Amino acid sequence: MSDSLKTIRELADELGVNKQNVQYHIKSLPNKERLKNEKGIILLTIDEQNFIRAKILKVSTDKVLADKISTDKVSTDKILTDKVSTDKALADKILTDKVSTDKILTDKVSTDKENNFLIEKIKIQEEQIRDLKEQRRNGKEQLDIKDSQIAQMQNLLDQQQRLALQDKKLLDEYKSEINDLKALKMPTQETEFKHLDNQYKDEVNALKEKLENLQEQIKVQKRIEEQEKQRKWWGLWRK
Template identity: 75%
Template sequence: MSENYKTIKELADELGVNKQNVQYHIKSLPNKERLKNEKGIILLTIDEQNFIRAKILKVSTDKVLADKVSTDKVLADKVSTDKVSTDKVSTDKVSTDKVLADKVSTDKENNFLIEKIKIQEEQIRDLKEQRRNGKEQLDIKDSQIAQMQNLLDQQQRLALQDKKLLEEYKAENDRLKVLKMPSKDKKENQSQEEVQTIKKQMEALNDKIKGQKQLNNQVSKKWYQFWK
């Protein structure tokens, strides 16, 4: 067999396709009559081989280009998806960082407010303590003033009593002198009983003056203890 002729299988093996692919393109040949060998196998001439080869190579090239375009599209979509995913991750990271920063800022503000509240509470406690101490001091001063006023009133009463007793004592003394002194207006036979009565009144007055002196001494001791 001449090397210029090839069977369908030989051409298919050469082009790396199956026999059906070659048979499909044989239908497009201008010459409808086929050359066959002694076994009835179709033989393809050089022109027929070149025609079918061009068809198959064009289809393969178109397929490769289409596959390449599809692959490029897939790659582009993947790059776009990866970019979207990367952008989302980046956005999520920025959002997370902002949330963390806000939380840190909020925690700092909360800590500052807590410390400020503690300081204010301590100041309030100090003011309350000062107010209690001031009230206690005022109560002590009021009590001291009241005691002093009582002592002054008591001293005034004692002074009035002393003055009254002295006046009574002076009057009794003057009366006694009058009784003892001889007088033309007085009767010499004045009864001894009247003299005794006057003496008793003088003794009672002396006892009263002694009691008043003791009371004055007690008041003086109170004044001493108050100012001590």
């Protein structure tokens, strides 16, 4: 048998199909007469093989293409379905995100208002604290000034008291001398000593009066300072 001739089985095996498939396409051959070998088995020429091969390959290609189209349609339908589901999920997510965003923005606005209120309140309290510190500092400075004035007046009073004691001592000495002179009975100098006695008495009285005035001024100054302290503490307590 020529190598160019093939049986139906051989061609079916070559094309990977069953024998009935090849036999079905043999009916479409232009010539109706078939070559046969000595055993009566049909032999197919090159042209017949090519014709059947083209038919089978076309059918296979068409089937593959149809299967692919069907598969592609199923995939496309699935993609479209998935896209619809995805679009719906995306739309739901966008809506949910918008609601969440609106809530976040609303909460942020509310929080910002509360923060601004707290910031303003803190600023006011800080300003009040600065004012209070300034008032206390001014009050302390004034108290320091008053204390310094009181110390100066106290020093002056001490000096006046020392001078008064010295004058009294001197006056006592003069009185003692006068008494001694009187004891000596010196009428000619009696008038003179009496004059001196009266002069020192006047000086002592003047010093006493000056001392009393100074003590009164100190008392008045202390009352004013006490009133000033009470007024400041009252003002601070009311704030």
